[in-house]
Amino acid sequence: MATTKDYGADSIRVLEGLEAVRERPGMYIGSTSRKGLNHLVYEIVDNAVDEHLAGFCDRIEVTLEADGSATVNDNGRGIPVGMHEKGVSAERVVFTTLHAGGKFDSDAYKTSGGLHGVGSSVVNALSTYLEVKVSREGNVYYDRYEKGVPTVELEKGLLPVLKTTRKTGTWVHFLPDPDIFDRTDFSGTEMKSRLHETAYLNPNLTIIFEDKRKEDNDHHEYHEPDGLIGFVRELNESEEALHEPIYLSGEADGIMVECAIQYVNDFHENVLGFCNNIFNSEGGTHLTGFKTIFTQVMNTYAKEIGILKDKDPNFTGTDIRNGMTAIVSIKHPDPRFEGQTKTKLDNPDANKAVSSIIGEQAVLHFDRNLDELKSILANAERAAKIRKTEEKTKTNMLTKPKFSFDSNGKLANCQSRDPKECEIFIVEGDSAGGSAKMARDRMYQAIMPIRGKILNVEKATMDKVLANAEIKTMINAFGCGFSEGYGNDFDIEKLKYDKIVIMTDADVDGAHICTLLLTLFYRFMPELIYEGHVYVAMPPLYKAIPSKGKEEYLYDDRALEKYRKNHKGNFTLQRYKGLGEMDAEQLWETTLNPENRLLKQVGIEDAKLASHTTALLMGNDVPPRKAFIYEHALNATIDA
Helix, strand or coil: CCCCCCCCHHHCEECCCCCCCCCCCHHHHCCCCHHHHHHHHHHHHHHHHHHHHCCCCCEEEEEECCCCCEEEEECCCCCCCCECCCCCEHHHHHHHCCCEEHHHCCCCCCCCCCCCCCHHHHHHHCEEEEEEEEEECCEEEEEEEECCEECCCCECCECCEEEECCCCEEEEEEEECCCCCCCCCCCHHHHHHHHHHHHHHCCCCEEEEEECCCCCCEEEEECCCCCHHHHHHHHCCCCCECCCCEEEEEEECCEEEEEEEEEECCCCCEEEEEECCEECCCCEHHHHHHHHHHHHHHHHHHHHCCCCCCCCCCCCHHHHHCCEEEEEEEECCCCCECCCCCCCECCHHHHHHHHHHHHHHHHHHHHHCHHHHHHHHHHHHHHHHHHHHHHHHHHHHHCCCCCCCCCCCCCECCCCCCHHHCEEEEEECHHHHHHHHHHCCCCCEEEEEECCCCCCCCCCCHHHHHHCHHHHHHHHHHCCCCEECCEECCCHHHCCCCEEEEECCCCHHHHHHHHHHHHHHHHHCHHHHHCCCEEEECCCCEEEEECCCCCEEECCHHHHHHHHHHCCCCEEEEECCCHHHCCHHHHHHHHHCCCCCCEEECCCCCHHHHHHHHHHHHCCCHHHHHHHHHHHHHHCCCCC
C-alpha cells in the first residue's frame, strides 16, 4: 500500500472556475467527434487509474449502457465529500470547477495521468445528466447534475446519504449531450483497445468492460500480470520474433521508467510512449531519450565486437530500430504535455531519466545476453546495407522524375511558396481534377489528379511502392520524403503544404481510394497524420432546389433528413454521384472555398489499434477481415 497523507477535502485545490466548456468543447476533449465522445469515458477511467497508482484501487468497471449512457465504477478511496473551503462538499467542487482535484496536491497523488484536472468537470459539463455515488467513511453519498448544473439540494453544504456501506469507491454514470457531439454512440472497439492497453500498463489492475448495447452483452476482463512484456508480445503476435521480450526498468530523480523491447524479422519500427498511463501519440522527451541512448549503446557494442570498424560511420537510429517493437512507459510526478489531450510529453528531465535508466540497464542486460545483442546488431548491419542501396535507388527515382509538374501533368501547383498558407488537393479522376484546377485559388491551392486506385502499400514490397508513378508524384510534391523500412529520410520541416486534402467521390470507390491514400500516409509518412496535416474533403451529396427561396447544399443524409423536416414547400433534389458532375463554380463554392467547405482532419488516438486495423483491413489475411467487416457493418457509413 502506498504511503500518502489522508485524502480528504483539504486535498482539493481550486485553480479556476468552470467556464466555456460547452462553448468550446474541442479545447478540452480534442473534438466533438466519436474520438471526443470516447474521451469522456477515458477521463473518468484515468481518475480511477490515478487511485490505482496511489495504491488504493485494483478494480475498475466500465459499462456502456443500452440507453447510450456510460458507467465507470472503481474501488478506490472515493472522492472526498467533506466540507471544502468554498462552502460546499469537495465532490461538488470537483464536478463543477475546472482545474479542481486531488491531482494538484502532490501528497494526495504522487503521479497522475489526468494531471490537468479538468476531467470530471468537463465530462459533467458535456453530459445531459451525470450521477455520482461516493462510497467512503461508511456511507454512500449521492449527487446529480444536468448539463453541469447540480440538481441535488445540499444540507449545510454536504451531500445526502443513500445508505451505509463497508465498501469504498466512486461510481459515475453519465449520458453524453447530443447537442454537443456529432454522434453519441461510443466506439466499443476503440474503448476495449484503450482499456486493454491500460491493463498492460498496470499489471496489478483488473478492468472489466461490458457493452450492454449488444444482444449478447459483450463482456471482457482485462488483467495482464506480465505488464509491458505481455503488451509487446501482443503487438508482435503475428510476427516472427527474433528473441524473447527484453524488460528494463528503474528510477531516476523520482521518475519511474519501464521499457519492453522485442525485435521481429520484418523491417519496420513500432515505438510507443506512455506517461502516467497516457499514450503520447506524438512522442516527446521520453522517446527522444530512449532512441538516443539505445542508438549510442548499440553503436558502442558494434565497435567493441568488431561489427563496425573504427573508421566506419555509426549505424543510424533507424538502422538500429528497424525490426524493433518497444514500449517506453514512465511515471512522472509533474508531467507537462503539449495540449489538454496529452499527445506529446515536454519534460526535459524525462529525457535525462530515460537515458540514465535505459543506458545503464541495457548494458547490464546485453553483457549477459550476447546472442540477443549479436542478433540485433546483425539486423542493424543488414538494414544499413539495404538503406545505402535504397538511397541510391531513391536518388535515381525521385530526383529525376519522368513526369511533369505543370498544368498539363500530374500537379497544378500554387503560386505561393509559403508552406503555412498552401494546401494541396489530391483529386480522384481527370474530370474532377480539371474542374478543380479551374475552380481553385491559384495563389494557395495546388491540385493533383490521380487516376483510379493507387497501390495498396500494405501488400506491396518497397521496390514496387517506390516504382509506382502516383506515389512518386506525391512524395516529390510534398517535399518531405518518406519513412519506412530501410531508409528513413522523412523531414516534416520540408513539407510544402500545411494541408493535404484527399478529395474523392462520396461512393464506395471513392471511399476505397481514400482508404488506400490514408494507408500510404500512415505507413510511409505517419508524421503527416500525427501533426495534423491530413484532411478529407466532404463534398455535398445533394443540392436542394426549392420552388421559392435559396438553393442549399446538403453534405450527408442526416442533413437531407433535417432539410426535409424543416423546409416548407416543394423542392427538387439533385444527387451528386461524383465530383466530376460539379462545374468549377460549384466545386469552389462547396469544397474548395475555405469559407464554406467542410473538411475532416485525420488523427490517430490509439496507435496499437490503428496499426492492427490497417493490417487487418488492407493485408492479405481474408477471414479476419471478413469477421471485422461483419462486426462493424452496422456502424459503417460512406458519407460520414
